[in-house]
Amino acid sequence: xxxxxxxxxxxxxxxxxxxxxxxxxxxxxxxxxxxxxxxxxxxxxxxxxxxxxxxxxxxxxxxxxxxxxxxxxxxxxxxxxxxxxxxxxxxxxxxxxxxxxxxxxxxxxxxxxxxxxxxxxxxxxxxxxxxxxxxxxxxxxxxxxxxxxxxxxxxxxxxxxxxxxxxxxxxxxxxxxxxxxxxxxxxxxxxxxxxxxxxxxxxxxxxxxxxxxxxxxxxxxxxxxxxxxxxxxxxxxxxxxxxxxxxxxxxxxxxxxxxxxxxxxxxxxxxxxxxxxxxxxxxxxxxxxxxxxxxxxxxxxxxxxxxxxxxxxxxxxxxxxxxxxxx
Amino acid sequence: xxxxxxxxxxxxxxxxxxxxxxxxxxxxxxxxxxxxxxxxxxxxxxxxxxxxxxxxxxxxxxxxxxxxxxxxxxxxxxxxxxxxxxxxxxxxxxxxxxxxxxxxxxxxxxxxxxxxxxxxxxxxxxxxxxxxxxxxxxxxxxxxxxxxxxxxxxxxxxxxxxxxxxxxxxxxxxxxxxxxxxxxxxxxxxxxxxxxxxxxxxxxxxxxxxxxxxxxxxxxxxxxxxxxxxxxxxxxxxxxxxxxxxxxxxxxxxxxxxxxxxxxxxxxxxxxxxxxxxxxxxxxxxxxxxxxxx
Numbered sequence: 075x076x077x078x079x080x081x082x083x084x085x086x087x088x089x090x091x092x093x094x095x096x097x098x099x100x101x102x103x104x105x106x107x108x109x110x111x112x113x114x115x116x117x118x119x120x121x122x123x124x125x126x127x128x129x130x131x132x133x134x135x136x137x138x139x140x141x142x143x144x145x146x147x148x149x150x151x152x153x154x155x156x157x158x159x160x161x162x163x164x165x166x167x168x169x170x171x172x173x174x175x176x177x178x179x180x181x182x183x184x185x186x187x188x189x190x191x192x193x194x195x196x197x198x199x200x201x202x203x204x205x206x207x208x209x210x211x212x213x214x215x216x217x218x219x220x221x222x223x224x225x226x227x228x229x230x231x232x233x234x235x236x237x238x239x240x241x242x243x244x245x246x247x248x249x250x251x252x253x254x255x256x257x258x259x260x261x262x263x264x265x266x267x268x269x270x271x272x273x274x275x276x277x278x279x280x281x282x283x284x285x286x287x288x289x290x291x292x293x294x295x296x297x298x299x300x301x302x303x304x305x306x307x308x309x310x311x312x313x314x315x316x317x318x319x320x321x322x323x324x325x326x327x328x329x330x331x332x333x334x335x336x337x338x339x340x341x342x343x344x345x346x347x348x349x350x351x352x353x354x355x356x357x358x359x360x361x362x363x364x365x366x367x368x369x370x371x372x373x374x375x376x377x378x379x380x381x382x383x384x385x386x387x388x389x390x391x392x393x394x395x396x397x398x399x400x401x
Numbered sequence: 402x403x404x405x406x407x408x409x410x411x412x413x414x415x416x417x418x419x420x421x422x423x424x425x426x427x428x429x430x431x432x433x434x435x436x437x438x439x440x441x442x443x444x445x446x447x448x449x450x451x452x453x454x455x456x457x458x459x460x461x462x463x464x465x466x467x468x469x470x471x472x473x474x475x476x477x478x479x480x481x482x483x484x485x486x487x488x489x490x491x492x493x494x495x496x497x498x499x500x501x502x503x504x505x506x507x508x509x510x511x512x513x514x515x516x517x518x519x520x521x522x523x524x525x526x527x528x529x530x531x532x533x534x535x536x537x538x539x540x541x542x543x544x545x546x547x548x549x550x551x552x553x554x555x556x557x558x559x560x561x562x563x564x565x566x567x568x569x570x571x572x573x574x575x576x577x578x579x580x581x582x583x584x585x586x587x588x589x590x591x592x593x594x595x596x597x598x599x600x601x602x603x604x605x606x607x608x609x610x611x612x613x614x615x616x617x618x619x620x621x622x623x624x625x626x627x628x629x630x631x632x633x634x635x636x637x638x639x640x641x642x643x644x645x646x647x648x649x650x651x652x653x654x655x656x657x658x659x660x661x662x663x664x665x666x667x668x669x670x671x672x673x674x675x676x677x678x679x680x681x682x683x684x685x686x687x688x689x690x691x692x693x694x695x
Contacts, residue, residue, distance in 0.1 A: 104495070106499065167678055168677070172681055175494040175495055178495060178498045179628060180673070186622075187666060190663075190666055190667060191664075191667055194664070311506055314499060318499075353514065354514045357511070358510070360509075361510045363506065364504065364506045364510075365503075365507065367500070368500060368503050371499065372486075372490075
């Protein structure tokens with residue numbers, strides 16, 4: 075029971091971090107990053123190969139690059155940095171010239187293809203079977219199977235959540251964040267005021283990538299395995315559902331969405347008895363995620379906690395806030 | 402050398418399948434401004450409709466007609482019940498992409514419990530093998546090629562020589578102006594979804610006939626190949642999609658002979674990335690994927 079609670083808390087922390095990052099990229103800046111889960115996966119894979127022993131260990135039952143056995147904070151930092159580095163070429167290809175809906179489909183295609191490549195290219199990251207026996211952080215000093223370690227992991231995850239939240243709240247409330255919202259609402263107007271849309275989008279895309287990588291590193295340290303089947307492209311849609319339900323552009327909404335959709339929804343359906351043919355319940359879960367997105371976009375596109383209207387205080391009843399409600 | 406010639410033959414069939422699918426997809430985008438990410442799933446739904454008829458003992462050619470009907474009705478209803486209401490509400494293109502992706506997820510997962518996870522294949526007689534100038538193709542493959550040629554010619558005739566085609570082109574160019582000129586754009590768009598849906602359904606059945614088997618999970622792969630062909634040709638351009646299909650189909654089949662069939666979609670993706678970097682508007686379009694000016 076205790077183990078169940080700590081597992082749930084770590085998952086919640088990881089999902090909150092991921093949703094905060096996606097909210098910055100999608101909710102605040104308006105980039106539809108359909109390959110978000112790829113950045114989480116890169117963080118996880120990097121953290122895994124940085125912390126694992128060389129692939130000759132354990133009888134060499136899995137093959138992968140790297141295996142550096144680095145001590146605790148380095149794999150997590152490495153995971154975050156690797157995702158940020160990946161965001162640079164992807165962003166340069168996708169964000170510079172393409173129309174926004176093309177950006178979305180290009181990123182979606184990237185997500186599907188990245189998974190296909192990793193699944194088929196076994197020598198790189200052990201293919202479809204994925205990596206197992208990833209050593210948990212600090213496992214050489216504390217036994218991971220003790221309640222103390224579990225609590226410690228929850229604590230470290232919570233610290234990361236607080237850190238990420240602080241960074242993102244600061245970004246969103248800063249003049250830079252205001253520029254991002256201006257970009258989302260009217261790109262042409264923002265560039266007419268001398269803002270460089272590509273530079274802004276690239277910055278946000280890379281920051282989002284770094285945070286997504288961190289979330290992947292935290293997750294892989296806890297579950298100790300990572301395979302292509304856990305980062306299929308529909309996983310990104312779950313996070314999008316969380317943001318849309320919680321409230322696009324609102325950090326509290328992103329946290330609420332993370333608790334409601336990936337954590338709450340999946341946990342609630344865990345207790346549904348398996349009925350009908352094999353795989354009926356998981357399939358219906360995905361249908362429900364789709365319904366959730368379509369339902370919210372139709373009836374309440376601003377989400378449960380709408381983004382606060384920000385009005386320039388100097389002029390009461392002035393030209394209005396710096397955002398209008400658009401979809 | 403024979404391997405490459407064989408790959409060329411497979412390439413011709415592959416081009417035919419992709420062309421049928423990509424022309425439908427690109428017309429949906431060009432005329433109704435909808436990137437229908439559920440296209441691959443509608444193909445699968447039609448393929449399974451034909452599958453059940455086929456396994457009830459009916460020839461697959463009747464199944465092909467059923468697939469076209471199912472694809473047409475499904476696409477029509479998808480637009481009427483989901484896409485059109487959202488578009489009328491003024492949802493931005495980016496919101497429509499999310500709606501379409503959610504729809505695709507729902508269709509795939511509603512279909513899964515019905516048809517199962519396993520791959521299925523049609524009961525068909527490939528017919529006598531035909532040889533011409535080193536090419537070796539089954540009768541079924543030759544019929545698929547001829548069918549694709551006929552469909553491309555009919556689309557050309559429709560767009561070029563009929564009132565409906567003219568109305569479609571007008572709606573694509575400027576829907577408001579078209580409506581003001583007395584073109585019933587609502588009915589034109591219904592017709593577009595029915596026609597492209599029929600193409601989508603036929604593409605689904607033909608793709609199932611051409612490959613050894615198919616499953617619900619094939620939808621994503623279909624979509625990527627179609628996107629690559631449509632974007633390469635210039636999105637929204639039916640003739641561009643035909644050229645795109647020709648290039649993508651040939652290159653993927655030849656690369657399958659050279660590298661490995663598992664990387665077909667990766668090669669398609671590579672072409673897609675190159676197009677997006679070098680010529681985002683595609684081969685034919687003036688604007689295409691380039692950022693809108695306003």
